[in-house]
Amino acid sequence: MLRRTLDHGLLSEARELKLLDHHLWGLLHFKTSAFDFVGEIASGSALLVGEGNLSFTQSLTRKNRIDPRNLTATTFEPHSELTDETQARAAKLKRLGVNLLHAVNATNLAASLGLRSYNSIIFQFPHTGSREPANGRNPNFVLLYRFLKSAKGHLRPNGKIFVTLVNSSHYTGAFQCEEAAKRAGLQPPEVYAFDPKAFSGYEHRMAHEDAGAIQHHRQFSTWVFRK
Numbered sequence: 001m002l003r004r005t006l007d008h009g010l011l012s013e014a015r016e017l018k019l020l021d022h023h024l025w026g027l028l029h030f031k032t033s034a035f036d037f038v039g040e041i042a043s044g045s046a047l048l049v050g051e052g053n054l055s056f057t058q059s060l061t062r063k064n065r066i067d068p069r070n071l072t073a074t075t076f077e078p079h080s081e082l083t084d085e086t087q088a089r090a091a092k093l094k095r096l097g098v099n100l101l102h103a104v105n106a107t108n109l110a111a112s113l114g115l116r117s118y119n120s121i122i123f124q125f126p127h128t129g130s131r132e133p134a135n136g137r138n139p140n141f142v143l144l145y146r147f148l149k150s151a152k153g154h155l156r157p158n159g160k161i162f163v164t165l166v167n168s169s170h171y172t173g174a175f176q177c178e179e180a181a182k183r184a185g186l187q188p189p190e191v192y193a194f195d196p197k198a199f200s201g202y203e204h205r206m207a208h209e210d211a212g213a214i215q216h217h218r219q220f221s222t223w224v225f226r227k
Contacts, residue, residue, distance in 0.1 A: 035192035037222060040160065042066045044119030047154065048073045049106040049147070054089045056124050059199035061096050069097035074104035074112070107146035109154055121151045122162045126175075140174045148184035148225060160226055161186075164194050167219040177223045186225045194220040 042065040048057055057073040060066050073093065075082065079102040082090065090100055104112040106123060126147065128139040135142060144163065151161050165171050181189050196202050 035222065035224075037162070037192075037194070037198075038063050038065055040162070041120050041122070042070075044156070044159075045070050045117075046072070046120040046122060047109075047113075047118040048122045048124075049104065049109070049151075050123055050126060051075050052077075053083070053086045053203065054093060054100075055201055055203045056122075056199065057093060057098060058089055059202040061093065061098065062200055067097075068093070069099075072099040072101065072116075072118070074101045074106075076104065076106070078103040107143065107150050109150045113154060117154045117156045117159070119156050119159050120162060121154060121159070122164075123147060123151075124164045125166070126163065138174045138176075141176045141180060144175050144177065145180040145183050148180055148186060152184055152186060152227060155227060158226075160224055163223045163225070165221055165223065167193075167221040181225050184225075186227060189223045189225045192222050192224065194222040196220065 041060060051057055051073045054073060057071060060071060061068045094100055101112055126143055128143050132139060148161060165175060177189050
């Protein structure tokens with residue numbers, strides 16, 4: 001119906017249909033039950049990938065239910081390329097008992113982690129920073145699929161993968177979480193609302209930028225993947 005509307009040149013009507021389609025999608029997929037993100041992470045060992053400035057990891061250490069010694073936080077950048085602020089934060093996290101690893105590729109975790117496995121694997125706001133197609137697909141879909149395929153091999157029995165994204169039709173269309181899960185051999189994902197305000201001090205930053213998803217958007221969702 002949307003394509004037919006576009007074919008007739010009705011752009012404003014097409015935009016309204018697109019918004020309605022996204023609203024109906026949300027009603028169909030979002031879970032109405034409360035999602036205890038902190039409780040899930042506190043239930044066992046947790047791996048955080050693509051942590052950037054490490055502020056999300058730091059916010060988790062402030063939660064009473066979470067033992068920092070059960071957290072492993074990784075950055076894509078090597079330690080030498082982290083900002084002074086992030087290096088200082090890393091030092092504080094180490095003193096709390098957090099295990100830190102740098103130069104970790106989220107799509108090839110085995111290269112850095114070997115055979116280690118976790119109860120939870122978390123990737124907050126993955127994004128390639130590019131719109132150039134990779135193998136004929138949106139690069140963000142490729143990133144998500146490759147991450148899920150890699151993370152699957154490091155999940156303990158009944159473990160879960162958590163991916164937080166901006167909640168918009170643009171982002172859901174770019175990442176195509178359900179198809180990525182299917183290709184990675186995982187169950188269809190569940191979707192829950194994510195509130196960054198619940199994590200004190202969390203300041204998401206895009207690579208090489210001064211601001212991130214939290215600053216530019218208002219609604220977010222956490223996708224939960226299982227084997």
